[in-house]
Each structure stands twice: as structure tokens, then as C-alpha cells.
Amino acid sequence: MEALTALFAGFETALTPINLLWALVGVTLGTLVGVLPGIGPALTVALLLPVTNQLEPVSAFIMFAGIYYGGMFGGSTTSILLNTPGESSSIITALEGNKMARRGRGAAALATAAIGSFVAGTIGTMLLTFAAPAIADVAVQISAGAKFALILLAFVTVSATFGGSPLRGLTSLALGLAVGLIGTDLQSGQARFTLGRPELLDGIEFVTVVIGLFAIGETLYVASRLRQGKPSVIRLSEGAHMNREDWRRSWKPWLRGTALGFPFGAVPAGGAEIPTFLSYTLEKRLTKHPEEFGKGAIEGVAGPEAANNASAAGVLVPLLTLGLPTSATAAILLAAFQGYGLQPGPLLFVTNTELVWGLIASLYIGNVMLLALNLPLAPVWARLLLIPRPFLYAAILVFSTVGVYSLNNSVFDLIMLAIFGVIGYGMRRFDFPVTPAIIGTILGPTAESQFRTALQQSNGDFSIFARQPLTAFIMIIVALALIVPQVIRMRAARRGG
Amino acid sequence: MQDAPPSPSPDAPTSTRRGVSVPDLLVALGVTALGVALLVGSLQIPFGINAVVGPRVFPLIVSVGMTVLGALLTVNALRGERAEPAVEEDIDPTIPAHPGSALLILGGFLLGAVLLPSLGFVLGTSIMYFSVAYAFGERRLLLILGVALALSLVTYLLFTRGLGLALPAGVFRGVL
Numbered sequence: 001m002e003a004l005t006a007l008f009a010g011f012e013t014a015l016t017p018i019n020l021l022w023a024l025v026g027v028t029l030g031t032l033v034g035v036l037p038g039i040g041p042a043l044t045v046a047l048l049l050p051v052t053n054q055l056e057p058v059s060a061f062i063m064f065a066g067i068y069y070g071g072m073f074g075g076s077t078t079s080i081l082l083n084t085p086g087e088s089s090s091i092i093t094a095l096e097g098n099k100m101a102r103r104g105r106g107a108a109a110l111a112t113a114a115i116g117s118f119v120a121g122t123i124g125t126m127l128l129t130f131a132a133p134a135i136a137d138v139a140v141q142i143s144a145g146a147k148f149a150l151i152l153l154a155f156v157t158v159s160a161t162f163g164g165s166p167l168r169g170l171t172s173l174a175l176g177l178a179v180g181l182i183g184t185d186l187q188s189g190q191a192r193f194t195l196g197r198p199e200l201l202d203g204i205e206f207v208t209v210v211i212g213l214f215a216i217g218e219t220l221y222v223a224s225r226l227r228q229g230k231p232s233v234i235r236l237s238e239g240a241h242m243n244r245e246d247w248r249r250s251w252k253p254w255l256r257g258t259a260l261g262f263p264f265g266a267v268p269a270g271g272a273e274i275p276t277f278l279s280y281t282l283e284k285r286l287t288k289h290p291e292e293f294g295k296g297a298i299e300g301v302a303g304p305e306a307a308n309n310a311s312a313a314g315v316l317v318p319l320l321t322l323g324l325p326t327s328a329t330a331a332i333l334l335a336a337f338q339g340y341g342l343q344p345g346p347l348l349f350v351t352n353t354e355l356v357w358g359l360i361a362s363l364y365i366g367n368v369m370l371l372a373l374n375l376p377l378a379p380v381w382a383r384l385l386l387i388p389r390p391f392l393y394a395a396i397l398v399f400s401t402v403g404v405y406s407l408n409n410s411v412f413d414l415i416m417l418a419i420f421g422v423i424g425y426g427m428r429r430f431d432f433p434v435t436p437a438i439i440g441t442i443l444g445p446t447a448e449s450q451f452r453t454a455l456q457q458s459n460g461d462f463s464i465f466a467r468q469p470l471t472a473f474i475m476i477i478v479a480l481a482l483i484v485p486q487v488i489r490m491r492a493a494r495r496g497g
Numbered sequence: 498m499q500d501a502p503p504s505p506s507p508d509a510p511t512s513t514r515r516g517v518s519v520p521d522l523l524v525a526l527g528v529t530a531l532g533v534a535l536l537v538g539s540l541q542i543p544f545g546i547n548a549v550v551g552p553r554v555f556p557l558i559v560s561v562g563m564t565v566l567g568a569l570l571t572v573n574a575l576r577g578e579r580a581e582p583a584v585e586e587d588i589d590p591t592i593p594a595h596p597g598s599a600l601l602i603l604g605g606f607l608l609g610a611v612l613l614p615s616l617g618f619v620l621g622t623s624i625m626y627f628s629v630a631y632a633f634g635e636r637r638l639l640l641i642l643g644v645a646l647a648l649s650l651v652t653y654l655l656f657t658r659g660l661g662l663a664l665p666a667g668v669f670r671g672v673l
């Protein structure tokens with residue numbers, strides 16, 4: 001019940017007029033960028049980082065949390081009305097939701113997505129409320145070796161376990177790690193990979209990496225393969241709403257989706273993609289209307305959307321309790337914490353009680369705001385999809401420039417931005433996922449420091465990673481996470497071929 | 498995962514039978530070369546004093562890893578594997594790519610970036626805005642120009658006046 005007391009104190013922080021305002025700003029921005037193509041919550045938080053320097057940390061994180069959840073709500077609008085998923089976790093929503101919209105059931109699809117997201121987000125936040133302090137209590141005692149092993153686990157699950165090709169995911173991760181190496185080594189003061197440029201002594205700002213890989217890379221890539229003609233957006237004349245039958249068919253998928261999504265987010269096991277697929281498969285098996293699947297079944301929207309949002313809440317568990325990000329947005333939130341001189345992890349619950357609980361409380365508030373913002377205003381958000389692409393992408397590029405240039409007022413940073421833009425273009429063209437590179441850049445230096453601390457404690461004896469039971473246990477999971485999916489894939493290939 | 502819906506590229510499994518793709522091979526060799534370059538760079542980092550694990554151990558691990566990954570990618574590319582370009586909002590994967598648009602944006606961006614300190618933020622980003630809008634197929638040039646200037650100006654005022662960031666005024670020094 002300690003958690004409840006702390007949560008009530010958190011609500012006192014989150015319910016002040018100024019923080020409510022920041023939460024509203026966050027959820028509105030989040031929905032906006034979720035709806036708009038070419039820009040997502042990770043990029044938005046990165047763009048806003050330089051701007052938030054003047055802001056209280058609590059207010060900044062309340063806004064960021066709103067953007068994080070809001071992006072998920074807005075993403076379903078795009079998937080349903082435009083049939084183009086912004087991220088892989090929205091593929092299913094695009095599949096069934098767009099078919100529903102084409103049959104004139106767009107309002108119901110949007111409603112089941114929004115209410116399902118609300119249900120999942122709220123339950124997920126409740127689970128976070130109780131799980132996080134418990135995990136933090138345990139996590140305070142873990143050694144540097146175990147922390148390194150945990151980071152390794154996050155690396156492997158994010159880059160290799162799921163997704164198309166583990167090789168490409170790991171390459172992306174290695175690229176991120178290499179970028180993270182650039183600059184002065186903090187423990188020895190030794191300059192590394194600076195190519196003699198004084199600008200590189202402080203390392204490359206991760207904001208430049210993130211904005212380059214996401215925004216500039218996306219702009220270049222879309223420009224090279226732009227869809228001709230106007231996007232076929234389905235018109236929406238009314239707010240999102242459901243009839244009695246829709247409710248009857250949605251509530252169970254919401255709950256099942258939540259149950260699938262949260263653990264996948266929390267474990268850390270590769271983000272929101274898998275649980276949405278699993279939820280879709282499950283609903284397809286359990287439904288009384290199998291003939292509708294593939295043609296716009298409401299269960300196929302309700303379940304995956306809930307799974308998607310529940311896993312987003314789950315991702316916050318390892319982020320807040322262990323300092324481990326397992327999605328791109330979480331990695332940028334981690335960097336935002338570091339920017340304020342805070343290290344997410346078990347100690348955060350002891351040293352920054354007000355911030356952590358204010359943040360968690362704001363998640364409940366943000367969810368309510370998002371529901372209010374998305375149901376009646378659905379047609380307004382839908383209209384955003386009609387913004388002409390030349391003007392939209394040009395604006396994204398200008399905002400990216402502001403975000404990076406305002407860091408140091410340096411043209412060198414803009415050149416770096418262009419370089420990472422080209423790399424981002426190449427990664428999209430050659431099917432390398434971007435998220436592992438982001439996580440490698442942000443978490444790489446922490447990984448190195450834990451690695452070296454562990455080895456210093458053992459006087460350079462590498463067996464430290466095998467002798468401590470907890471560390472060894474996590475290392476075995478890391479190895480399994482690398483090997484098992486390959487075996488499954490090879491078996492499937494043999495059976496299939 | 499077997500029950501996952503069909504992937505956006507149904508021809509992916511057959512892609513291994515189409516001969517070696519030169520761009521894919523070049524990318525794989527590029528990754529390998531980057532790994533080797535990192536390895537050479539790592540070996541130049543001094544061991545560090547008074548440290549059990551110096552500043553070069555971790556870079557060595559990363560660069561060896563990158564080299565190995567690059568070699569594996571090269572093997573795959575030689576066996577005929579080719580990457581499927583990402584499918585995203587606003588793109589049409591079926592049409593041939595026109596890299597000229599991307600180059601136009603890149604050129605406009607670099608020009609705007611280099612001129613930004615002297616011309617000022619508003620004009621510098623206007624150049625960038627113009628090049629993107631043009632590359633995305635907009636041909637109403639005066640309209641782009643107007644929107645570019647208006648958006649850059651509003652952004653400039655918002656960030657300098659509203660948020661207290663220092664952005665260069667350039668030729669508008671004293672006016673803005």
C-alpha cells in the first residue's frame with residue numbers, strides 16, 4: 001500500500017494547474033505527431049529536449065509522457081483512415097481498421113482503438129504503479145556486472161530477437177555503439193575517434209543522431225519514393241463512437257490484448273510488435289465471426305490496439321526501475337533524464353520520489369485527456385492527414401534544424417545532422433532498423449562504464465560475468481535470446497521449404 | 498509468428514534466387530570497412546594508466562563485432578540476399594526510386610546550413626524549406642517561398658522571444 005500513498009502524493013504534483021497544462025500540451029502534441037506521417041513521438045521528444053532546458057524536470061517529463069502515450073493514440077487514426085502504419089506495431093490496426101473504415105465503420109474502428117488504448121493504458125499504468133517500486137527495491141542491490149548483463153539483454157532483445165533479420169539489427173546496434181564511443185573517455189580522459197576535430201571531443205549529441213536518423217533520413221527516403229497522387233484518406237463526418245454490439249465484441253479483446261502487451265513491454269522483449277501479432281492471432285481463434293477477419297473485424301482492431309498501448313506502459317517498468325530503454329522513445333526519455341543529471345534506475349524512486357510519482361500519476365491523467373481528445377475530435381485529427389506532403393516534410397526539416405542548431409549554435413552540428421540523415425536514408429533503403437542504433441548510441445556509454453566497473457572490481461578477471469549467479473543467469477538468457485529465434489527460424493524454413 | 502499477416506513484400510522469400518545485388522554488396526563491404534577502420538582506430542587508443550580495463554577494450558569489442566557482422570552481411574550478399582526497402586507512410590514501394598529528389602534536399606540543406614550564420618536563421622531555413630517542398634513536387638514557387646519565409650519567421654520569433662534561445666539574425670540584424 002506504500003505505492004498507493006506515493007501515488008496520491010504524485011497526483012498532488014501532477015494535478016497542479018501548470019502540470020495539468022503541460023500534460024495537455026504533451027497529449028495534444030503526441031496525438032498530432034502520431035497522426036502526422038514522417039514524425040513520431042521519439043523524434044518529437046528529441047526535438048523538444050533543447051527547448052525544455054528552462055522547464056522544471058517534473059513538468060518536462062509530464063509533457064514527454066503525454067507525447068509518448070499520445071503518439072500511440074494518434075498512430076491508430078492514421079492506420080485506420082490512411083491504411084499506412086507509421087510503425088510496425090500498427091500494421092494490424094491498418095489491416096483490419098482500414099477495412100472497417102472502407103465499409104463505413106471508421107467511427108467504430110477509431111472508437112474501439114481509442115477506448116481500447118485507454119483501457120490498456122490505464123491498466124498498464126496500474127500494473128506499473130505496483131510493479132515498479134517492488135522491482136526498484138530489488139534492483140538497488142544488483143552489481144555492476146549484472147547491470148552490464150541487463151544492458152546486454154536489452155541490446156539483444158531490441159536488435160536481434162525479433163524483426164526481419166537479426167544480422168541487420170545487430171549491425172544497426174554496432175553502428176550506434178560506435179557513435180557512442182566518439183569523444184573523450186570519461187574514466188581516463190582519453191580522446192577516442194575524434195579524427196582530430198575539437199568539435200568531437202564532447203562526443204556527438206545524441207539529439208543530432210536521433211533527428212538525423214529519424215527526421216532527415218525519413219525526409220530523404222520519402223522524397224525518393226513519394227507516392228504519386230493524393231493519399232486516399234477516408235472521410236470521417238462524425239466523432240468516434242460505438243454501438244452496443246461493438247462494445248460487446250470489444251471489451252474482451254481489450255482485456256486480452258492488455259494481458260499480452262504489458263509483459264512483452266516490461267520484460268524487455270522486443271517492443272510492441274510481437275504482442276500485437278499475438279493478440280490478433282488470439283482474437284482470430286476465439287472470435288464468433290471468423291468470416292469477418294481480413295475484411296474488417298472489430299476484434300482485430302480492439303485487441304492489437306490494446307496490446308500496443310499496454311506494452312507502451314510496460315516499457316516504462318524497465319526504464320524507470322533499471323534505466324533500461326527497450327524502445328526508441330524510451331531511449332530518448334532516458335537521455336532526457338540524463339540531461340537533467342538524473343539516472344533512471346532503482347535509486348530514482350528514493351532520490352526523486354516527487355518526479356517519479358508525479359510522472360506516473362500524470363500517465364493516468366494523460367490517458368483520460370487522450371480519451372476526451374480523441375473520441376469527439378476524431379474528424380479534426382483526420383483532417384490533418386490532408387496536409388499537402390511538400391509543406392509537411394519541409395516543415396519537419398526546418399523544425400529538425402532548429403532542434404539541432406539550438407544545441408550549440410554550430411554549423412558543424414548541422415553537417416553531422418546531414419551525415420546521419422544520409423545514414424538514415426541508407427538504413428531504410430537497405431532494411432536496417434533504426435531503433436537499435438538509437439539505443440546503442442544512448443546506452444553504449446553506460447554499458448561500457450558498467451563493464452569496466454565490473455572488471456575493476458574483479459581485477460580484470462572476465463569470469464566475473466559467469467561467477468555471480470544473477471549475472472550468469474542474465475547472460476544465459478542473453479545467449480538464449482540470440483540463439484533460440486535462429487533455431488526456430490531455421491526449423492520453420494526447413495519445414496516451409 | 499506463423500499466423501502473422503502477410504508481410505508487405507510477398508516476394509521476399511524468393512529474393513535469394515536473383516543473383517548478386519551490387520548495392521547490397523557495397524553496403525555489406527562498407528560495414529566491413531567501417532569495422533576495420535574502427536579496429537585500426539581502437540588500436541591507436543593508448544592503454545590508459547592505473548586502470549584494469551583501459552579505454553581501448555570496449556572499442557575493440559565493438560569494432561571486432563562490426564567487422565564480423567560486416568563479413569556475415571557480405572557472405573549473405575554474395576549468396577544473393579537483397580534488402581527490401583522499408584515500406585512507410587507516404588511512399589509507394591512499387592515505383593522506381595528517384596534519388597535525385599533526395600540529393601536536391603541534401604544540397605538545399607547543406608547550402609542553407611552553411612549560409613545560416615551569415616544570412617541568418619530565417620533565410621537559411623527558408624532555403625532548406627524551399628528545397629524540400631520543391632523536391633516533393635510542389636511547383637507553385639511563390640507559394641513555397643511565402644510559406645517558407647512565414648514559417649521560418651514565426652519559428653524564429655517563437656524560439657528567440659518565447660523560449661529565449663539565441664538564433665542568428667543575420668541580415669535581419671537590428672530589424673528582428
